[in-house]
Amino acid sequence: MLENIKAVIFDLDGTLADSMTVWTDIDKAFFAGRKIPVPDTLQKDIEGMSFTETAAYFVKTFSLPESVEELKEIWRDQAMEQYRDHVKLKPGVLEFLSYLKEHRIRTGIATSNSRELLNAFLEGRRLFPYIDAAVTSCDVSAGKPAPDVYLKTAALLETSPEECLVFEDVPMGILAGKNADMKVCAVEDDYSIDQTEKKRELADYYIHDYFDVLRSSYEVLP
Numbered sequence: 001m002l003e004n005i006k007a008v009i010f011d012l013d014g015t016l017a018d019s020m021t022v023w024t025d026i027d028k029a030f031f032a033g034r035k036i037p038v039p040d041t042l043q044k045d046i047e048g049m050s051f052t053e054t055a056a057y058f059v060k061t062f063s064l065p066e067s068v069e070e071l072k073e074i075w076r077d078q079a080m081e082q083y084r085d086h087v088k089l090k091p092g093v094l095e096f097l098s099y100l101k102e103h104r105i106r107t108g109i110a111t112s113n114s115r116e117l118l119n120a121f122l123e124g125r126r127l128f129p130y131i132d133a134a135v136t137s138c139d140v141s142a143g144k145p146a147p148d149v150y151l152k153t154a155a156l157l158e159t160s161p162e163e164c165l166v167f168e169d170v171p172m173g174i175l176a177g178k179n180a181d182m183k184v185c186a187v188e189d190d191y192s193i194d195q196t197e198k199k200r201e202l203a204d205y206y207i208h209d210y211f212d213v214l215r216s217s218y219e220v221l222p
Helices: 020-033 042-046 051-061 070-086 093-102 115-125 146-158 173-180 191-202
Strands: 007-010 106-111 133-136 163-166 182-188 205-207
Touching: 007 146, 020 070, 020 191, 042 051, 051 070, 070 115, 093 106, 106 146, 115 133, 133 146, 146 163, 146 173, 163 173, 163 205, 173 182, 182 191
Parallel strands: 007 106, 007 163, 106 133, 163 182, 182 205
Antiparallel strands: none
């Protein structure tokens, strides 16, 4: 998997961080507090959107009184403690990051989440020494599945797309990596378990956790 790879780029939520339930809980409380039924298609509708794009979608779709920036601030305040103190790393992440650092393979993060929550997570887990570049979808023109966030991360890593390997947990993220002409490894996550077949169709590799990479027990997909 890592042959001829000079940089590895990770998504954050559901990929490095076991964090998707944080947003499920925030969404439930948000809709309940405003007496708005939770749409059945919500997660599919917003998958891949940047933090800003998601807030804009909420404001428009649900006719909210808040501005986009006000809604983003509400969400950041609700999630900050979780990202700083409680959200756990996916199994094998630290071991894999250590391996990459030891073998001088550069590392980046390309996330749809906010810069503030990303930094809180990295600081709380003491991961800054392992990450060479980090870009959010709010830093580029379009969220996933557009390739922008991955291409900008690769540029900061001074690595060509074909020499990058992406780790992603949902189809829109996998497509973003593929649209950037990068190899993509799908990461298993309980939140997207019902999308496993689609993830396997789109990705080049599949892992249950990062120990699969270290022990070469990952799946090479057709």
